[in-house]
Amino acid sequence: MTRIVLALAQELAAIVAVGFAQRDEEVHQADPATVAAADLSGVDVLVVRSEPRVLNAALVAACDRAGVRIVPYATDAAGHRLAASFGLALLTTLEAEHIVHHTVPPHREPVCGGVIVVWGPHGAPGRSTLAASLAAECARGNRPTALIDADSHAPALAMMLGLTDDGPGFASACRAAERRTLDAAELSRVAQPLRATDGACSVLTGINRPGRWPELSAERVTACLEIARGWVETIVIDVAASLEEDGEILSDMASPARNAATIAALRSADHIVAVASADAVGIARFIRAYGELRALVGDTPVHVVVNRVRTASLGLDAKGQIRRTLARFTNVEEILFLSHEPDIADGAALHSRTITDIAPKSAFAAGVRRLAADVLGQPDTAATAMPRRARRGRKNKPAIADVAGVPAQLG
The missing domain is CATH 3.40.50.300 (P-loop containing nucleotide triphosphate hydrolases)
Structure with missing residues (x-):
């Protein structure tokens, strides 16, 4: 069973969790401020907001060590640039189907600027x-x-x-x-x-x-x-x-x-x-x-x-x-x-x-x-x-x- 952790604001995470009610995935909520230091063993997917205080080098390193797939979410250009700087494809909607099947790009494009x-x-x-x-x-x-x-x-x-x-x-x-x-x-x-x-x-x-x-x-x-x-x-x-x-x-x-x-x-x-x-x-x-x-x-x-x-x-x-x-x-x-x-x-x-x-x-x-x-x-x-x-x-x-x-x- 896929284990998904929603490291989002409490109100937003509650709304997203409703979409998984009729699905087989196991969904948990976590504090975005402390998720990088948390035990991520057994987690398959981590959903975070693409903003610097959450999506940073410490979080990416922790997920790499635990083998966790990061799903960044944002709707603005700054969030897109931040996700791209880590080689992550951005998610612009938090529907359950998109989260489960979200994939990272096959390679990271050369950085310009x-x-x-x-x-x-x-x-x-x-x-x-x-x-x-x-x-x-x-x-x-x-x-x-x-x-x-x-x-x-x-x-x-x-x-x-x-x-x-x-x-x-x-x-x-x-x-x-x-x-x-x-x-x-x-x-x-x-x-x-x-x-x-x-x-x-x-x-x-x-x-x-x-x-x-x-x-x-x-x-x-x-x-x-x-x-x-x-x-x-x-x-x-x-x-x-x-x-x-x-x-x-x-x-x-x-x-x-x-x-x-x-x-x-x-x-x-x-x-x-x-x-x-x-x-x-x-x-x-x-x-x-x-x-x-x-x-x-x-x-x-x-x-x-x-x-x-x-x-x-x-x-x-x-x-x-x-x-x-x-x-x-x-x-x-x-x-x-x-x-x-x-x-x-x-x-x-x-x-x-x-x-x-x-x-x-x-x-x-x-x-x-x-x-x-x-x-x-x-x-x-x-x-x-x-x-x-x-x-x-x-x-x-x-x-x-x-x-x-x-x-x-x-x-």
Whole structure:
């Protein structure tokens, strides 16, 4: 006999149970808030509402261990996105026949957008500048987008974008997630709007003092990001450089981990943008850290961006030298190059705006559009938007994304 558990609100569960009155299935009710910690042995089907406080990583893991089939229910787009993020097919009606014969999709479609983490090694290669511009580009067309500063060492997005850094921000959202009081409405309340051309994104600013890093624990960050997936379509996260697992060097394994926010964000990512600075020291640092990054994130897609490309620091054929070096030591072949142009970056800093907003026709903006199209799974329209003369001159260029025609700098 099939055993079905309805982890729904009491009134809704009572209505659904009526539909099973003349059927053979064994039906029970459970508290949605505690079902993830309950004993699920012997359960065949678990019906839950597709909302972050119920359908989360802890519940999915518990059901996987017990061999329980999850049937998520919702009637809104946010619920559909949340269920899809776990590879679950959504149920829009709670009729008994549909619950019993509800099946999961045969495979999970590749994630377009989702959580995008911008990381780079030490040395300020341009993580924050790229993260802000990428978020602004993803928000074009009023796509629901959020920008999060999860840097626990040197948060910079608030000051860079002219936003107040003494508001609640990301740390407040993480605390609410730990208390299980975080939802889309609360995220909207603690976020600040960032206006840009043809769209706007919501910004969760970082901690205003580096000494507050214990507030960004791995559990809090992971829980917050899971809930944020149901809040917006695309989340861009700026993280710190360090990848060391603090537990490996501390005798107290239960103590707070300084790099927990970075590691938790990277492990939650659907796409990772790895930024390197185009000079001898920057490339060397990237090569040494890239192996650690790959060991941490496994097969998560990594998009490599090399920033501040110029002949003054590497000599002739700077891009060719970088391409060959990365191919030899990291096996990276697909690279997005961004050139060195301090005037555009200084103008963006002066006006507290993103480079894509202040210089939309620059090569940097074209490169970010190409990167955004890649992570969002959209056609690359950068080439077709180029002037006719520029396209003719690029006919025989290599197939690697190269946007160094009109240079721009990442600050």
